[in-house]
Structures are given as C-alpha cells and as structure tokens.
Amino acid sequence: MLQEFEFLGVLGAITLTIPVVTLIIAWLLRPKKPNPAKQETYESGIKTIGDTWVQFKAQYYIYAIIFVVFDIEAVFLFPFAVALRQLPLYSLIWAIVFIVLLFDGLLYGWRKGALHWN
Amino acid sequence: MNELLLLSPEIVITIVAFAVLTLDIIWKGDQRSAKILPWVAFGGVVVALLATLNVWPASSSEFGIATDSAGLIPIMAVDKMALFFKVMALLTVALVGLSAVEYIEKNSPFRGEFYALTLFAGLSLMFLSSATNLVMIYLSLEFLSITSYILTGYLRRDNRSIEAALKYFLYGALASGVMLYGFSLLYGATGSVDLATIAVNLGSANVFLVVASVTLILAGFGFKIAAVPFHQWSPDAYQGAPTPITAFLSVGSKAAGFAVLIRVLVVALPAYSFNWTVILSMVAILTMTVGNLTALWQKDMKRMLAYSSIAQAGYMLIGLAAFTSQSSDNWSNGVQGVLLFLFAYLFTNLGVFAVVIVLENKLGTTNIADYAGLIRRSPFLSIALVIFFLSLIGIPPTGGFMGKLLVFGAAIDQKLYVLAGIGILNSVISVYYYFGVVRQVFFAQESDETPIQPGFVMNAVITVTMVMTLILALYGQPFIQFATDSADILAATF
Numbered sequence: 001m002l003q004e005f006e007f008l009g010v011l012g013a014i015t016l017t018i019p020v021v022t023l024i025i026a027w028l029l030r031p032k033k034p035n036p037a038k039q040e041t042y043e044s045g046i047k048t049i050g051d052t053w054v055q056f057k058a059q060y061y062i063y064a065i066i067f068v069v070f071d072i073e074a075v076f077l078f079p080f081a082v083a084l085r086q087l088p089l090y091s092l093i094w095a096i097v098f099i100v101l102l103f104d105g106l107l108y109g110w111r112k113g114a115l116h117w118n
Numbered sequence: 119m120n121e122l123l124l125l126s127p128e129i130v131i132t133i134v135a136f137a138v139l140t141l142d143i144i145w146k147g148d149q150r151s152a153k154i155l156p157w158v159a160f161g162g163v164v165v166a167l168l169a170t171l172n173v174w175p176a177s178s179s180e181f182g183i184a185t186d187s188a189g190l191i192p193i194m195a196v197d198k199m200a201l202f203f204k205v206m207a208l209l210t211v212a213l214v215g216l217s218a219v220e221y222i223e224k225n226s227p228f229r230g231e232f233y234a235l236t237l238f239a240g241l242s243l244m245f246l247s248s249a250t251n252l253v254m255i256y257l258s259l260e261f262l263s264i265t266s267y268i269l270t271g272y273l274r275r276d277n278r279s280i281e282a283a284l285k286y287f288l289y290g291a292l293a294s295g296v297m298l299y300g301f302s303l304l305y306g307a308t309g310s311v312d313l314a315t316i317a318v319n320l321g322s323a324n325v326f327l328v329v330a331s332v333t334l335i336l337a338g339f340g341f342k343i344a345a346v347p348f349h350q351w352s353p354d355a356y357q358g359a360p361t362p363i364t365a366f367l368s369v370g371s372k373a374a375g376f377a378v379l380i381r382v383l384v385v386a387l388p389a390y391s392f393n394w395t396v397i398l399s400m401v402a403i404l405t406m407t408v409g410n411l412t413a414l415w416q417k418d419m420k421r422m423l424a425y426s427s428i429a430q431a432g433y434m435l436i437g438l439a440a441f442t443s444q445s446s447d448n449w450s451n452g453v454q455g456v457l458l459f460l461f462a463y464l465f466t467n468l469g470v471f472a473v474v475i476v477l478e479n480k481l482g483t484t485n486i487a488d489y490a491g492l493i494r495r496s497p498f499l500s501i502a503l504v505i506f507f508l509s510l511i512g513i514p515p516t517g518g519f520m521g522k523l524l525v526f527g528a529a530i531d532q533k534l535y536v537l538a539g540i541g542i543l544n545s546v547i548s549v550y551y552y553f554g555v556v557r558q559v560f561f562a563q564e565s566d567e568t569p570i571q572p573g574f575v576m577n578a579v580i581t582v583t584m585v586m587t588l589i590l591a592l593y594g595q596p597f598i599q600f601a602t603d604s605a606d607i608l609a610a611t612f
Contacts, residue, residue, distance in 0.1 A: 111143035111146065
C-alpha cells in the first residue's frame, strides 16, 4: 500500500523541482531593468479598466448550469458510443433512460425561462 | 429475486418524482399543480410502500456494479434494516407531503417542484439506508443534503428561510468535507471502500489512522442527526425552513443519519475491534443535556421542537451506545430499541408538526404565547398536542414510552447505569418545557375566540399519527416484532 504512495511522492518532487529550477535559471540569466509599465497589473496583456470586483449578472450562472446538462451527457455518452458494439441491447435502453432524464432537466430549464435572455 | 425488483421502491419514486416535475412544467404551475400533484406524489409513495413490502420476504441480498476482474463491487444491500428505513422514509415523505399541501399553496408560488423535491429527498433517504459502500454513502448523503438545502430555502421571499438555508449549507458543506476526509483516511488505512472488507482489513490497519478517520466520519454523521457538538445549525435551519420541511429534517434526515451510523458501526467497525461505548455515551449525554436545557428557554414552537429533537437524538444514541458495548453475536437488542424509538418518534414528531402547521396556517405565527386558550378554540388539536407531548416525554400509553423503555432497558442491561440515569433525568427535565406549552393551551386566557377548523387532509394526518402513537403502546407486540426483525443487517461477507 505505502509503496504505491512512494511513487506519488517521487512524482510530486519531480513536478515541483522542474518549474522551480527553470525559474531560478531564468532569474539568474535575465537582465534586471524594472520600469513602471512592467510592474503594472494586467489581464490578457491589457491594463484593467475600472474595478475588477464587479457584480456579474446572475443569469450567466443559470446558463452555466444548463450547460452542465450537455457536459455530463458528453462525458458519459462518448465512452458509451465507443463501447457500443460490445454492449448488449440492455445497456442501450439504460443509455436512453439516461438521456431522457437529462432531457427532462433541459426541458425544465427551458419552460422556466432559463434560456430566455433579458 | 430479480435485482430490478429489489430496487423497485427506488425506481417507482424516481419515476413519480420526474413525472411530478414534468407535469408541473407542462401545466406551468397553474391550479392543477396545486390540486393534483400532491395526490400524484402520494399515490407514488403508496405504490413504493407496497413494492417495499413485496420485497420484504425476499430481502437480505446484496448487489453492486460489475467490474472486469473480480465480479461485483457491492454498493447496496437490501436487508431487513434497509427496508425498515425505506418504510420510514416513505411514511415521512407521505405525511410531510400531505401536511404541506395547504401550507405551500399559501406561502409559495412554486407548488409542483416542492413535491418533486420531497420525493427526491425521500429517494436519497432510501439510497442511504441501503448503501454499503463509502462512495455510495457519500453520494446519497450529498444527494440528501443538496435537496434539503433547496427545500430549506424554499420560501425565497422570506429572509429567514434564506438565512436558514445558507447556514445549513455552510455547516453542511464543512461537515461533508470533514466526513469525506475521514472516508479517504479510512480507505488509506484499510485499502477498501466496501464496509465488510474494511472490517476484515481493520485488524492489520494503522490504529492512529483508523481512530482519526473514525472521529472525522462520526462528525459527519453527527451533523446529520444533529448530535452535540455538531448541532448548531439545527435551531436556525429548523426555525427558518418551511414548517413541513422542518418536520422532514427532524424525522427523515435524522432517521437516515441513524441508518447509516448503525450500518457503519455494525458492519465496518464492529464492537470486537473497536470500542465505541465511551465515545457514544459521551455524545449521548451531551446531546440530551444540551438539547433539553436549551429547550427550556425557547419562546418559539419550531425552535423549541428543534432543541427537543436534538434531545431525542441523544436518547437514541443511548441505545446505540448500549449495543456497541455488547459482543458481536447478540447486538440486536440495542438496535431494536433504537428502531422502535425512531418508528414511534416518526409518528409523534410528524404529528406535532402537523398541529404546528395547522396553527401556523390559521394564526400566522409559531409563538408559543399565541397558543393561549387553544383548548377552547380547537379541543381536537389540543388533545392531539397533549398526546404527542406525552409520547415525546415518554409517558405511557404512547409509542415514545415503548421506545424509551427498550432503549433505557438495553442500557441497564449492559450495566450502563449512569447513562440510563442521565437519560431518565433528562426526560424529567423535558416535562417542564413540553408542559409549558400545554399550560399555555389549557390555562392561559385567549385574546381571540374564533374556533380553528383544520381541513380534511390535516385532520386525517393528525388522526393517523395520533392513532399510531397510541397503538404503538396499546398493541405494541407486532411493532416490537417488526423492529426486532428489522435489526437483521446483512453484515459480513467473511
């Protein structure tokens, strides 16, 4: 049992060492010429406009939740589709039941107006 | 027996819950959802109850998910105890659903989802009572928690309901995180997530790791049954939640917490490998005493019942402490007491809450002071309230008496005299606050004399729970037998 965890420990040590070593090498080699523009915080290369702690519209979250329906569907249906030839008919029925349940979730969100943007 | 047939109660509830949800969105929440959907849900629960009784004789089998190499990974067991708790879950859902009809129609624009969510919550209780695998236990507990959070915050225009849901959610997230950490440590120590295999490997496991993991797991289960010191969420959540949901939390969640606690203690960490008595006794004493002493000062009925239900969990823990101190072959004595206690508690507490719901619908308040002179406004409700309180105190002829008799009896049988003594002392203390309400009902002067007439459904719910509370004591033999049979746990595969 513990031997298997040793492997994880070694892996962890290596993954920690590589970036740290590269950072140290970069720090040793690079020229040090700081200026105000370099010190600024930026996002995607662009200076932020206004306060970054703004409120998001709650509707984004509802969209995200509806998206999870499709996400879950993909996650389970890909392996199912790959193995379809080896599976008995019985499992196809369960896959259909699964899709029907997910569809019910989508239908619910739809009828409740979650897909309606205003 | 066919596996699908063994799972038939769960399948029925799943189908009905989705049907309720779909019908609600088809009807777009008009009058039909308020009038018809409760009865669709109720019908589904009745069918599921029949399916459970159908499985009863064939039970004691286990099934799981197939793997490539080693056959089955057991995830669920259908034994007598699981079926007992499924019956409990279905009865809770049925009674809560029926007593919610008028309340929800009055307080919330969303009717259909309420019944669908209660059915889903019931479904999670049923999964939880069968789960024999740490992963399955965790999934069903999360399923139960998430539906409970939503239901607690169901009155989304009511600030108290939202506050209750948020507090419940924050405490619950922490508790399930702690419990999950315990699960992972237990898995690390024993190399298995299957309860029976854990018991086998426990002997060769690292003791410190096991003790740490068991403590963390106990904290998670303690949260669900609202045992001290993991009870702080319950008064706020109980007070703010819609009253039918308070009833559900105090009975359904608690019963499921005990189901999973008993199964983990008996199957994974049996008495001969782990000494539970001291820990459980301490938790039991704390839970009873804190619950009862705090209940003395409450002015709000729901809050008082929250503390009272904490205290009741303490009495049940006495039974658990008694059985864990026994050797492995005759542990059923304490469990049988806990099961009968839970069964009586179900009818009693749901009955009290039904009365509270009626009064809240009519008076718009849950203040104990506003119950003044109820005997002249509604003798039926007053008498029912007295009977339920007698049962909660444990005075014959009520079901609560039988439950306490068996639980304290088991403790005395195991020479846990101090524990039983403190239990009895606590029962005496509890008389004060239960009868404080009764004093208000019988002897205080009312300000309003209009009679209170509960509707047909509420009358039926209160009558059924009252009759069951009395029958459990007056004609208790079949129920004791039922509890004894139900103590059959599909324990070990070794």
